[in-house]
Amino acid sequence: MLLVFAGPSSTGKSTVAKEIKNRQDNCQVYSGKDYLRFSKNREEAWGKFCEEIAAAAGSADKNVIYVITETEFVKDLTNIEGVKFIKFVADLDTIKTRFSTRTGGNLPQPLAAMLERQVTAWEPVKADYCFDTGSGASVAEIADQICKAVF
Numbered sequence: 001m002l003l004v005f006a007g008p009s010s011t012g013k014s015t016v017a018k019e020i021k022n023r024q025d026n027c028q029v030y031s032g033k034d035y036l037r038f039s040k041n042r043e044e045a046w047g048k049f050c051e052e053i054a055a056a057a058g059s060a061d062k063n064v065i066y067v068i069t070e071t072e073f074v075k076d077l078t079n080i081e082g083v084k085f086i087k088f089v090a091d092l093d094t095i096k097t098r099f100s101t102r103t104g105g106n107l108p109q110p111l112a113a114m115l116e117r118q119v120t121a122w123e124p125v126k127a128d129y130c131f132d133t134g135s136g137a138s139v140a141e142i143a144d145q146i147c148k149a150v151f
Helices: 013-023 034-038 042-057 071-078 092-103 109-122 139-150
Strands: 002-006 027-031 063-068 084-089 129-132
Touching (some): 002 013, 002 042, 002 071, 013 027, 013 063, 027 042, 034 042, 063 071, 071 084, 092 109
Parallel strands (some): 002 063, 027 063, 084 129
């Protein structure tokens, strides 16, 4: 099975992916540009990676979670038969607060602007499931909901 965890930075995608990986046998988590491990050539690497995850999409024995924050990957990934898109969202203030913990409590203006662009870019993107991680649900609760919905 192939799950794509998609959405802006600091919406809990990686944290929930780790929780699910700990629960599921034979689960691999990739994020961002991890696909570059498949080849030094970017296009070749993306092609090989897409083959790898497409095989997982059609498999009952292998689970792959691909965590993305950039919308540029959506078009290619939606063409993979069997992929499940799970969008993670939170309000902008929550995202900024979470991200500022990564930068020692300070959120420089360029990073704040980047987060604003990401939130805007993800708003129109359709998904099979959407989770608002700013709603107060715990990581375990969100992982439970995802596992019940897709496994």
